[in-house]
Amino acid sequence: MNCDTFAAGERLVSPAYVRQSCEARRSHEHLVLQLLEKGKCPEDGWDESTLELFLHELAVMDSNNFLGNCGVGEREGRVASALVARRHYRLIHGIGRSGDISAVQPKAAGSSLLNKITNSLLLDIIKLAGVPTVASCFVVPVATGMSLTLCFLTLRHQRPKAKYIIWPRIDQKSCFKSMITAGFEPVVIENVLEGDELRTDLKAVEAKVQELGPDSILCIHSTTSCFAPRVPDRLEELAVICANYGIPHVVNNAYGVQSSKCMHLIQQEMFSYLSNQLKKLSEANYERLLQTPHNPISLALTLKTLDVHHDKGVTQLGAMLFTRHVSGTTVVPLGLVQTVSGHTFRGFMSHTNAYPCAYLNAAATIGMKTQDVDLFIKRLDKCLKTIRKEQNKESVPGVDNYDKTENVDIEETALKLDNVLLDTCQDSSS
Amino acid sequence: MNCDTFAAGERLVSPAYVRQSCEARRSHEHLVLQLLEKGKCPEDGWDESTLELFLHELAVMDSNNFLGNCGVGEREGRVASALVARRHYRLIHGIGRSGDISAVQPKAAGSSLLNKITNSLLLDIIKLAGVPTVASCFVVPVATGMSLTLCFLTLRHQRPKAKYIIWPRIDQKSCFKSMITAGFEPVVIENVLEGDELRTDLKAVEAKVQELGPDSILCIHSTTSCFAPRVPDRLEELAVICANYGIPHVVNNAYGVQSSKCMHLIQQEMFSYLSNQLKKLSEANYERLLQTPHNPISLALTLKTLDVHHDKGVTQLGAMLFTRHVSGTTVVPLGLVQTVSGHTFRGFMSHTNAYPCAYLNAAATIGMKTQDVDLFIKRLDKCLKTIRKEQNKESVPGVDNYDKTENVDIEETALKLDNVLLDTCQDSSS
Amino acid sequence: MNCDTFAAGERLVSPAYVRQSCEARRSHEHLVLQLLEKGKCPEDGWDESTLELFLHELAVMDSNNFLGNCGVGEREGRVASALVARRHYRLIHGIGRSGDISAVQPKAAGSSLLNKITNSLLLDIIKLAGVPTVASCFVVPVATGMSLTLCFLTLRHQRPKAKYIIWPRIDQKSCFKSMITAGFEPVVIENVLEGDELRTDLKAVEAKVQELGPDSILCIHSTTSCFAPRVPDRLEELAVICANYGIPHVVNNAYGVQSSKCMHLIQQEMFSYLSNQLKKLSEANYERLLQTPHNPISLALTLKTLDVHHDKGVTQLGAMLFTRHVSGTTVVPLGLVQTVSGHTFRGFMSHTNAYPCAYLNAAATIGMKTQDVDLFIKRLDKCLKTIRKEQNKESVPGVDNYDKTENVDIEETALKLDNVLLDTCQDSSS
């Protein structure tokens, strides 16, 4: 609509009020105009009334919402279910064109405009997050592994003789599979233990480059974001090696945008809080918080006591946390062996063949609150005490007379489920 | 938004496509403009995309959706729950003003406009439905009884000496209570039986007017819509009496708009179908469809066989239909006595002291389909046969080898519920 | 659904996960169960996932959502528009029964249950708000005026000889009309000025009772909630008079629940803040905050300077606030005369024939924030200075070099609209 349309309403509710409304309406339009002109994230988030108005306006720009449209193609934004139409705000038509996903679709100007704005906002966000030199980007529904595969396939055209990819080990299946899928042979470089931390073995990387010869290497494939005690790869030193030998450097920066300087500042306080609370808990339970200063997001807590007394303790802890609705932690036992696409990894999940002890991971993320940390610490503490008590067949202070403010239902239910879940404990996260 | 706003999008998706979209958008605006100018029902119903666009546009006209609004009153359209805001399309502010429900509310121009349009559309619908002389109307959430009370209160100012309301009996509690609530004494005129039909006793009405004296009578209160075998009151003859004695005539036309000539034509076919099917069923079950040609919507089927053989048969039928998911029928037994606001009605529900037999009502309404009738007939037939079988302790053809296409679950479930519900059977409708 | 149903999903996603989910689901069910059993407001508000699950569950309890339902009544919850069905969560069937709005509707068990719970929650809220003796209540869409009319109509049955209602004046049309609509003659008792406050004239009330005779009086009709400088009626003293003469006491407590002790505590801080800020502003503008300690919600600021210098100043202020998106204030000029249902009120809006000066009202309400007050004070201050400047044709400090952080658009737009709105200024609130 526009103010002319609503002028027809003046007869019914007085010109003054309609005019006042039209002026007020312009503040919504002004936000839209700024978005379209600048293509940047607004300082203040839009409220839902502006958002929905904008989405409805975009929808009527698409041909499937033209009144009296006549569609004789194979792709006309027809939808059988009103429920589906509605939850997409009637933005139903596909965008892009055959062979060019970023092309404007003439039959869907609204959806295409939304797509362009989305890409523009993402570019703005990446810059804000600390990568000011990025020139262009676009959003597609492709996960980490496929993105990497596409990068490798693109490099193939430049380096037709290359067969290998040099890869400092990180125990994430999709990263490994991405190289196999693209048709290359991953060359795994084991990490080295420095204090508690697992870090990139730069000498091993350079030695391997010399052994295989630069031309046979497609790229070095490094990783920025990982669970403690592994820390981000030594990007700058790897970049020097790449430059010296003329090899491309592909950096898997998944989750990395959110761990950049910018984000880090926002979260610093929370990260300290989680770190301090975990430290206290570890000491009270005869364990230790691993010292991993190079990992800005993730923390790890040793599980030595469980490990020593009882074989199944670590697994049991994972199951117990899961049934007590603690999600997102990972327990890493010792000595798992896993074969992925034909390659056998010893000590799988720990990024190294033999880490000194079993441990548990937790991470501080955007949106986490102090209460979340407190709840986590409380439940974890109780689980640790319960397991130790069972192992020792003797009383552990603080278990029986536990704080009753915790929801009793969760605990009771959890006890019932514990046995069922023993088998699935390693799976309590991903 | 308007086309100027979206011109800012031309840079992103080409001027030609944006312009095409803006033109297409005008067809939505054109519908809105016509609605605002004419205030009449559109020939073709709007599709949801136009409807929702319009509602969102109206919402941003209300002050609670002004960006940067500053509200310091006691009524500012504040809502705690996003769920509530959303389901009202953010049209949250009240309308009307103290003491004048139809006044425009300056802080809610959008809601006020919607209110005015609603009233305008209703006026159009009433005219289309066959009342072309109606001059004005408005929608308020007030049911039949309260509407009548308000009419009587309004008449009081014109007729300060009046104490009585003359009322041809109809067994609907709210009609009776409306007179009591307004502070008047209802004078009940019993209906007369003509064939199967219960009709207005005009002589009794006139006699009562003469007996009480016109000045002591507030109005004659008649009814157009009722269940067979009662038929609509003789409006024209009553109007003559009113005119002769100078007494107002208040016609309770609830449901009447939908039974006017206009509606009648639309439904005639369905009504015949229901009538014919009920006739067949009644004959097959040794019952009779009551002849009530003056009632254009509702039909009644005698329940003599149930009545004769077994006292509880009628009640049981009501319960059985209810548990078999047949809703909207009413079974009317003989001899109910009910006291409403101090007045005792004999033969309550049947509109007369002693109707010759028990019966069952069904009605043909807008939106009913042939399949609905078929399903109803099938289930009713089965219920009747089942009851007779139980009563006679002998086989009734067609019960045991019943058509198995009917959902078996409903039948089984219903059998379980039957006993529970015997007490509530009269309530199976309203 | 229930856990048995989802057991069928164990084949697809593992028994452990389905069981975990079912346990988690019980916490939602537990909330529902508590609500149904206790019928009280939960300590913590439900989140939307629980709310919507509950509403969907209720909806499938109504017959219009039974799969295979067969409806042959005139009221079957049929809806033409999917949009309407959706926004009502498919709770479309009516509730209550003819003549008894609070009866359970057998065809709509879900909607009836929701209705019962709603009434139960409201009862809990009223008790929490400070009326612990209330025994029962129900929610109906009836505004203040109609509620009062219904109260008067109910009293009529007890006091058939009564003609008059004693009414300490409050300038709200609906209150006055409610007495007229019910067929009674309002006897207006003018308020007395005590300091800045307008208070109930108890002597005049009692004198009038004696003059007319108790039997001819239906009730005394008092009011708890009003705009300063009028304050709530002297309820306790009026109650004594009523008891002495055997006259009912009808208290219009609209908005009163929210101004009870309980609410008052919550808001006290905010009320002080608004009061202090208005005080500062009034002094800076050569005006005065009226001293109205008996009015716990509303405040009034004199407008003497506008009044003296220029006749239209007060009206202009109302218009200016409206166009600057300040809603909820009321400007009260001197000497308005208004006739309502045949009775002429001098000094209308001010609750008295001749209040000493014009003034502006503002109120502190639930949901108001400190920022709202600041924004209000800023805009009001600017309006006052602008008008004085125009009137004096001389510079007023602080207008020209005003704080530029205020949205410039609003000001510019407002200037354009000011003239258009001069006529509608008294209407800037209600």
Add this chain to the structure above:
Amino acid sequence: MNCDTFAAGERLVSPAYVRQSCEARRSHEHLVLQLLEKGKCPEDGWDESTLELFLHELAVMDSNNFLGNCGVGEREGRVASALVARRHYRLIHGIGRSGDISAVQPKAAGSSLLNKITNSLLLDIIKLAGVPTVASCFVVPVATGMSLTLCFLTLRHQRPKAKYIIWPRIDQKSCFKSMITAGFEPVVIENVLEGDELRTDLKAVEAKVQELGPDSILCIHSTTSCFAPRVPDRLEELAVICANYGIPHVVNNAYGVQSSKCMHLIQQEMFSYLSNQLKKLSEANYERLLQTPHNPISLALTLKTLDVHHDKGVTQLGAMLFTRHVSGTTVVPLGLVQTVSGHTFRGFMSHTNAYPCAYLNAAATIGMKTQDVDLFIKRLDKCLKTIRKEQNKESVPGVDNYDKTENVDIEETALKLDNVLLDTCQDSSS
């Protein structure tokens, strides 16, 4: 919820009604149970009340909707915008696990279950559509080109020596790019003209296989669905060649499922109707409907008259149809040259170097109605006459006195836009 929960409501609305509702509720549950057990499309589509109930139930199975959940991972289904949560029915958590997209995600049992059911339903649909031997499938957001690339990458592991892909030409960019992206060299086999149809050149295919040697060939890449006058590739003969030489056969069956036998039967009537109407129109306009019996969906109409008289006629027709809201047609001019990933295609869009004439495509698709065809024919006829008139500068019967029932606005608007759009005409579809 379950019936036990609602038993708590019996106190409020009577046990009989709650029990009736619970029984009715089971019919919804029964549908869910059947879906979970059989994993097949239900005979009758579910109504929205069942659908939404099911989705809400699934949502509360995911850990992000557990009340009291404690998430300390990097992926916890946190969402900043309520609008986003809502439109996803709060199914916000990711599914799959690192490196295995089809794995069950323990933290999202509901979403995982929905995913499994989706895949199961798709499998059922593919079987119904005429491919009974398909064993497994899953839904991922990957378009045609990427799907083909992944197929080629998978085959690479089996045929490490292969460099080439044999590809009967089809002018669709994404098909061609898919081979380049996977790192292979496409060998284009030109089609042969048989009557009006363009068909696979089987001899050229076999000759090329022999020339390059089977081991150097990754696969033959054929296509089932295309625009007339190209027809689907000769799949059976190609399959014989593949078998003889031991070469894999990759069939691009995009849109093919809907053109299978099953679908064909459904649509046959509509296809005949479109075909007949286009035939009449072509004769009335001195053009010809191309005879393409092997293409079961798409039709082509010669544009010789436009081509002969005026160079720009064909392009103009595309633009005119676009501005008149006819979407989905493609106009194919002669002699376009286009370079895709380094390969130059002559006669691009026509699947051959030099088709005898320009033409226009239209397709019959699921959901198309007779009225759609009529509207298309009407608008196309008018466009053709208008262009011829302009070209001939002489009157063409039927243009000036055209049927006025057509929406005049569309025509007027379209005239304004025509010039703007001349440049974009080839883009009027995709």
